[in-house]
Amino acid sequence: MRATPAALSARLDPGVFVRIHRSSVVNLDRVAAIEPWFAGRYVAVLKDGTRLRVSQTYREALLRLAH
Numbered sequence: 299m300r301a302t303p304a305a306l307s308a309r310l311d312p313g314v315f316v317r318i319h320r321s322s323v324v325n326l327d328r329v330a331a332i333e334p335w336f337a338g339r340y341v342a343v344l345k346d347g348t349r350l351r352v353s354q355t356y357r358e359a360l361l362r363l364a365h
Contacts, residue, residue: 316363318342319353332364 301309307317317323324342331343332352340352342360352360 313363316356316360318356318360319351320355322350324350326363329364332360 303317303321303323307315307323310323314327315323315325324344328344328346329342330345333341333343335341335351339354340357340360342350342352344350
């Protein structure tokens with residue numbers, strides 16, 4: 299799909315999809331863990347093992363929705 303992450307996240311259900319970085323939107327059902335990384339940063343570990351950096355801008359929203 300060709301769309302900006304902002305446009306894409308605006309069209310998706312905010313209870314299921316969350317933006318974690320300026321270039322990444324994830325389905326919360328696919329997130330296996332949220333791990334601290336360093337300097338207050340986090341990585342989202344998906345069920346397939348993919349590790350995605352979570353930006354500080356979107357960290358609070360992810361942590362709030364994931365719990």
